[in-house]
Amino acid sequence: MAYWLFKSEPDVFSFDDLMKAKNRTTFWEGVRNYQARNFLRDQIKKSDGVLYYHSNAEPKAIIGTAKVVREGYPDPTQFDPKSDYYDEDAKRDEPRWYGVDIQADRAFKQVVTLEEIKQTGALAGMMLVKKGARLSVQPVTPEQWRHILSMGGLK
């Protein structure tokens, strides 16, 4: 059981959108970064916990949690010429990009903002607050997970 933080721009797909999705579940599509791809393909396992972070938003914050309900499989949008995520170099017998299915779990009672995270010494190690850490899928330690959930009003 491991923990992760997924970034999403709420204008594109918000936590609320996930809550409203069928079975509160969606395929996490469109990741086009190799390091993030490796996590999605190789390391993220069913029932792992996900912190759902809104980037490019006001407030920039972790909004709630989700859990992984299906492990990595090829992202179909890489093969779809109509998709924004189309990758003409991806081959069906050798997919380049992967995603997982996540299901919304719990909305925080109060959101945990980037500002608050920066001010919390115990969270200084989070990749999110490291300079230049743009990775949209990042690992979170169990200690960080517990701390964030507590700040969000969940035990």
Place this chain on the structure above:
DNA sequence: GCCAACGTTGGC
């Protein structure tokens, strides 16, 4: 809207 930081591409 700006721009720093980072990742990728491609010429050499």
Place this chain on the structure above:
DNA sequence: GCCAACGTTGGC
């Protein structure tokens, strides 16, 4: 294999 140029991310 180096690295300049370019594109993207995402906070501000």
